[in-house]
Amino acid sequence: xxxxxxxxxxxxxxxxxxxxxxxxxxxxxxxxxxxxxxxxxxxxxxxxxxxxxxxxxxxxxxxxxxxxxxxxxxxxxxxxxxxxxxxxxxxxxxxxxxxxxxxxxxxxxxxxxxxxxxxxxxxxxxxxxxxxxxxxxxxxxxxxxxxxxxxxxxxxxxxxxxxxxxxxxxxxxxxxxxxxxxxxxxxxxxxxxxxxxxxxxxxxxxxxxxxxxxxxxxxxxxxxxxxxxxxxxxxxxxxxxxxxxxxxxxxxxxxxxxxxxxxxxxxxxxxxxxxxxxxxxxxxxxxxxxxxxxxxxxxxxxxxxxxxxxxxxxxxxxxxxxxxxxxxxxxxxxxxxxxxxxxxxxxxxxxxxxxxxxxxxxxxxxxxxxxxxxxxxxxxxxxxxxxxxxxxxxxxxxxxxxxxxxxxxxxxxxxxxxxxxxxxxxxxxxxxxxxxxxxxxxxxxxxxxxxxxxxxxxxxxxxxxxxxxxxxxxxxxxxxxxxxxxxxxxxxxxxxxxxxxxxxxxxxxxxxxxxxxxxxxxxxxxxxxxxxxxxxxxxxxxxxxxxxxxxxxxxxxxxxxxxxxxxxxxxxxxxxxxxxxxxxxxxxxxxxxxxxxxxxxxxxxxxxxxxxxxxxxxxxxxxxxxxxxxxxxxxxxxxxxxxxxxxxxxxxxxxxxxxxxxxxxxxxxxxxxxx
Ligand SMILES: *[C@@H]1O[C@H](CO)[C@@H](O)[C@H](O)[C@H]1NC(C)=O
Ligand SMILES: *[C@@H]1O[C@H](CO)[C@@H](O)[C@H](O)[C@H]1NC(C)=O
Ligand SMILES: *[C@@H]1O[C@H](CO)[C@@H](O)[C@H](O)[C@H]1NC(C)=O
Ligand SMILES: *[C@@H]1O[C@H](CO)[C@@H](O)[C@H](O)[C@H]1NC(C)=O
Ligand SMILES: *[C@@H]1O[C@H](CO)[C@@H](O)[C@H](O)[C@H]1NC(C)=O
Ligand SMILES: *[C@@H]1O[C@H](CO)[C@@H](O)[C@H](O)[C@H]1NC(C)=O
Ligand SMILES: *[C@@H]1O[C@H](CO)[C@@H](O)[C@H](O)[C@H]1NC(C)=O
Ligand SMILES: *[C@@H]1O[C@H](CO)[C@@H](O)[C@H](O)[C@H]1NC(C)=O
Numbered sequence: 001x002x003x004x005x006x007x008x009x010x011x012x013x014x015x016x017x018x019x020x021x022x023x024x025x026x027x028x029x030x031x032x033x034x035x036x037x038x039x040x041x042x043x044x045x046x047x048x049x050x051x052x053x054x055x056x057x058x059x060x061x062x063x064x065x066x067x068x069x070x071x072x073x074x075x076x077x078x079x080x081x082x083x084x085x086x087x088x089x090x091x092x093x094x095x096x097x098x099x100x101x102x103x104x105x106x107x108x109x110x111x112x113x114x115x116x117x118x119x120x121x122x123x124x125x126x127x128x129x130x131x132x133x134x135x136x137x138x139x140x141x142x143x144x145x146x147x148x149x150x151x152x153x154x155x156x157x158x159x160x161x162x163x164x165x166x167x168x169x170x171x172x173x174x175x176x177x178x179x180x181x182x183x184x185x186x187x188x189x190x191x192x193x194x195x196x197x198x199x200x201x202x203x204x205x206x207x208x209x210x211x212x213x214x215x216x217x218x219x220x221x222x223x224x225x226x227x228x229x230x231x232x233x234x235x236x237x238x239x240x241x242x243x244x245x246x247x248x249x250x251x252x253x254x255x256x257x258x259x260x261x262x263x264x265x266x267x268x269x270x271x272x273x274x275x276x277x278x279x280x281x282x283x284x285x286x287x288x289x290x291x292x293x294x295x296x297x298x299x300x301x302x303x304x305x306x307x308x309x310x311x312x313x314x315x316x317x318x319x320x321x322x323x324x325x326x327x328x329x330x331x332x333x334x335x336x337x338x339x340x341x342x343x344x345x346x347x348x349x350x351x352x353x354x355x356x357x358x359x360x361x362x363x364x365x366x367x368x369x370x371x372x373x374x375x376x377x378x379x380x381x382x383x384x385x386x387x388x389x390x391x392x393x394x395x396x397x398x399x400x401x402x403x404x405x406x407x408x409x410x411x412x413x414x415x416x417x418x419x420x421x422x423x424x425x426x427x428x429x430x431x432x433x434x435x436x437x438x439x440x441x442x443x444x445x446x447x448x449x450x451x452x453x454x455x456x457x458x459x460x461x462x463x464x465x466x467x468x469x470x471x472x473x474x475x476x477x478x479x480x481x482x483x484x485x486x487x488x489x490x491x492x493x494x495x496x497x498x499x500x501x502x503x504x505x506x507x508x509x510x511x512x513x514x515x516x517x518x519x520x521x522x523x524x525x526x527x528x529x530x531x532x533x534x535x536x537x538x539x540x541x542x543x544x545x546x547x548x549x550x551x552x553x554x555x556x557x558x559x560x561x562x563x564x565x566x567x568x569x570x571x572x573x574x575x576x577x578x579x580x581x582x583x584x585x586x587x588x589x590x591x592x593x594x595x596x597x598x599x600x601x602x603x604x605x606x607x608x609x610x611x612x613x614x615x616x617x618x619x620x621x622x623x624x625x626x627x628x629x630x631x632x633x634x635x636x637x638x639x640x641x642x643x644x645x646x647x648x649x650x651x652x653x654x655x656x657x658x659x660x661x662x663x664x665x666x667x668x669x670x671x672x673x674x675x
Pocket of ligand 4: 520521523541542
């Protein structure tokens, strides 16, 4: 296929005939996400046998944290999931050359400390790897353990794509390749403190609404800590152990967690705890001039810095008073020094227009650009010597289910990412402006670190479920991954849009170590399960089913307690009898329908990733949607549809009295809502 030829970066010396012949021999790698920098096929293939031997170079097995061996173990489990026919042999440790294992086909993971991989700006990166495939070995040699990790992702993607295209067994083309990213950053940035923004409550003369406006701090100090009052919503925060587990899981998958505690703006949660630190007239701003303010901020970092394994943290520091520029700048610089001394970590701030004639933010601090023109201008920051991360909102912001006047899309705007840069070119971290090329840099700009896209959650804790956030992010993360790894117009091997579109569905479906799509194989036809007859309570073997699905049943609650208990429950959602209320991520969403206690009511719950509705007693003309109500900047309330996974694990329970009968759960290819 022409497409697969295009991903191979062939040396210029190769003739057209040779290109043609390698294509004809079918030895190409399939376009994957992100794209591969280089692969040169040679004769033969590595057939993945049913018993796979994975060997780790014993010289480096324990190097790094996570170590090469840690990554190897995760890879082994992932391989079993992606290629179900394989049986896992124990991982062996060996100093030997992989040829040593012949004739047992072996995947060999090692490091090559002499290998030098560079970002586009010329700085070295540990994320690079090369790989060499022969008929009996698949060797991945990384600059560091994380480089090997990316090499294992390439192997898995090639396996998944070949199985998705109908291959019965997996074979990898022999040859050699290498890969490394163009920019740094493979991170999950957690904006862990903030509040809803409601101007009337926050800045209205004499308005006390700020005292109760939703504000949250997501790291929970231990009981008895002096900071306990900072986290009133304990059920919406991480205890240390939970956070460390998540951070370790991310690190074990090559992802660094960058925590952000945002001050001195966006600090309502601190002022609700200590109103004496508030800037008069602005309850979401701290007054940095009070003698207790900076010590309080430092005490918060003192508590949580030991939790964080990243070498950097973000102190937020956005949207503070321009009139207090010097207070702001000296605060930011003081925090940089303080956090550096305390933990040897460096800091990031959001770009913020703080006009001062006399002071400037230290060049040790990375600036995360997000907005023109109030923000500092990235090309100017770069030329002054600041290190810059691109989070320009025109390309990279999402804001939950809705945003004012459609300001931000539901998912990253793919037209923009493929062709929204000046001249109709593709977006990449060096592109900050759609219209003005002078605001963009070249991909190799010395201090351009990379890009981060944002999913903000401005509409409170009941606007979206955790799975809805996954739906919003999944495809965007993959596309963004390609753009921040390879860029646009740098490598000939970067993906074309049709290649991404073709590869994504199969790769999303095959992603190992998770089942966020909540896919359950139907029992027969499209039926997940069927329970004819009447039931008061029942347990099934299906914990949750992702949309699209239809859940049908008839129900008659006991007259005694018509609204007690649960109709259905699963790991992601529950359906209460009362008002037919769905519960997900700790929040309640009533349908407002009261089931009569004197007869059976038939209910069909239908869900897609965009909405969930019920048809009551077959009244197809009146679909009833489960909604959330979102407070948009305190201006107006907006309805939003809710998508719930099917609560498929149990029927009845939680005090339910009554009968549920003729239960049937099917997966759909939903034709859309009835009109
Ligand atoms: C901030 O604190 C300083 C020092 O106490 C005080 O002079 C100033 O009026 C305060 N400003 C606001 C807006 O609260
Ligand atoms: C401090 O951090 C820097 C940058 O991450 C690192 O190179 C250095 O080794 C660290 N120093 C100590 C004492 O840990
Ligand atoms: C480009 O940068 C200039 C300052 O150099 C700024 O004033 C302008 O708003 C930017 N334009 C766009 C379209 O981003
Ligand atoms: C649930 O159990 C049924 C019957 O025992 C079985 O056929 C089906 O495969 C199981 N489903 C799951 C998801 O385990
Ligand atoms: C049902 O919903 C109505 C209106 O939202 C509410 O007033 C009532 O308390 C709810 N009943 C139950 C049992 O939850
Ligand atoms: C946490 O508890 C509060 C108060 O009971 C409740 O309003 C909120 O919905 C809960 N959040 C979660 C995620 O359970
Ligand atoms: C969600 O929260 C908002 C306030 O932010 C509230 O008005 C609304 O009633 C809540 N519940 C639902 C189901 O929308
Ligand atoms: C909910 O989804 C339905 C079906 O797509 C749509 O007709 C309706 O406008 C949506 N409602 C809201 C509030 O978005």
